[in-house]
Amino acid sequence: MGSMFKESKKRSLLIGLVWILCLSVIIGRLFWLQTFDHNELLADAEKKWIYDDKLRPKRGTIYDRTREQPLAWEVDAYIFLADPKQVKNPHKTASVLAPILKISESSLYKLLTSSKKSVELKADGHYKYPEPVYDKVMALRKQGQLEGIYAFPTTMRQYNGNEAAHVLGYVNYDDVAVGGVEQYYDRLLRGKEGYIKYLKARNGMMITDKPSKDTPPEPGKDLVLTIDSRIQQQVELELDEAVRNYQAKGGTAIVADPKTGEILAMASRPTFDPNRYAETINDDNRRNRAIESQFEPGSTFKIVTLAAAIEEGVFHPDALYQSGSIRVGDQVIRDWNETGWGRITYRQGIEESSNVAFVRLGQMLGNKLVDYIARFGFGNITDSFGKRTGIDLPAEARGVYYGRNLYPAELATTAFGQGISVTPIQQVAAVSAIANGGILMKPHVLKEEWDSGLSKKVKEYKPEGHRIIKPETAKQVRDLLRDVVAHGTGVEAEIPGYQVAGKTGTAQIPDPEGKGYLKGKYMVSFIGFAPYDHPNLVVYVAIDQPTTPTGSGSGGTVAAPVARNIMKAALQIRHVQPDQSFAESIK
Missing domain, CATH: 3.90.1310.10 (Penicillin-binding protein 2a (Domain 2))
Structure with a gap:
């Protein structure tokens, strides 16, 4: 009995010692954690409970x-x-x-x-x-x-619906800017993210009353464009009506201030609604045709040849030549009406947009024509690709050229705008130089940069340009282009009260399979400015493959009236007063 009691006492003592040892270990561990490991554990806990959020x-x-x-x-x-x-x-x-x-x-x-x-x-x-x-x-x-x-x-x-859709671009549902100003100036528009850091409970709620660290976001810059919304809306309406009435494949229009290079309006058809881009955008309408399309310019390119011939002193307006056709090597080049107008002056040839007249001018210029094409901003046509204008919009095309020295027949067709591909914005920049007294301006769409809420102007765009021809050359070209509208192929662009100058274009469309040109398919265009003696704006219109009751139509019958309507509205919006004496004279 005594031995059993002794065994029980030993067992109790052993258990007590074990408990004391365990308790000592726990106390020691707690002491260690609270002293030596405190900072490390606290940092680990904060990693689990501190919440970072982007603002x-x-x-x-x-x-x-x-x-x-x-x-x-x-x-x-x-x-x-x-x-x-x-x-x-x-x-x-x-x-x-x-x-x-x-x-x-x-x-x-x-x-x-x-x-x-x-x-x-x-x-x-x-x-x-x-x-x-x-x-x-x-x-x-x-x-x-x-x-x-x-x-x-x-x-x-x-x-605002599809207004200036291609100029603006859009922001997709991943907050990625796509196309237009949204993409080109995304760095300015986006601003800078802020951050907030705070302790959170298991349900994600903030524990502390105030964040432990708060870096507020910096709002993006406000941008003021060169676009005039009133002119833009008129361009959209006119382009819609033209494409619909002529059942055209598409079209584009640009309105620019030749003195500054500012783009006052720019539109392309077909178009999309950036508010509903996922439902409305597709491969056919996502391109900004004004800067991305490349096509043969046709007769609107003759302005460059004319300016070069005047600058070089080889153009004599009253000299005579035989219109109708001309042989260059083994190729016969004809006027657009096939038969010509007999023996006429070069001034008449300009008014009638005679291909033969411009082939002859090209031959007088020789390789100097290549130099002037480059001088007008198109780049070197002996290269494979041209030169971008540098407009502040993404995806600008460059133009497609020969990539080698030109044969005589190629130089001849280039003189009247066939065989090379350029962009609408390149043509607008080039003709603006004629309107601007011989100074080539860089086209642009950004006018001003402001702090958020238009609170403070940060930066104003300074126009960039350089002289490419003499002022007197530009004036003589303007006078001749005035005759084109007053008496020649551009009469449908005339506006009572304003003296319009310009040039029509009816260009064949190359067969995509590389077999000559598509039969009966044309890109028709008009580019002009007003008033011709002190131009306030330049207007370019191109309609892709229009259909009329008599056929495909021409730049004079299809594009010129569209340009006229746009130009008339834009001049009134810009408060350009009409010349009443001129208005009375053409009634």
């Missing part, structure tokens, strides 16, 4: 030149998220949300059954939604139909 900056607003008409701006919007674990019936939820969010049921179902803790409901080009959509979703959520669906406030880009 998205407000994207800058884009205005027209008046600073009163916004072209692209931010509006309140919402994004929707889902907690897949809380979504009880993903099939039904997807079915209800699909028509509201314009996301397919299959895409929504895939998101709603994700293994992630939360997923953003973005797919099929849709992500951010205006307040009416938010109201619909929240109303259904209150009814218990959309459990696990949450909304968070943000902002989204807004545009």
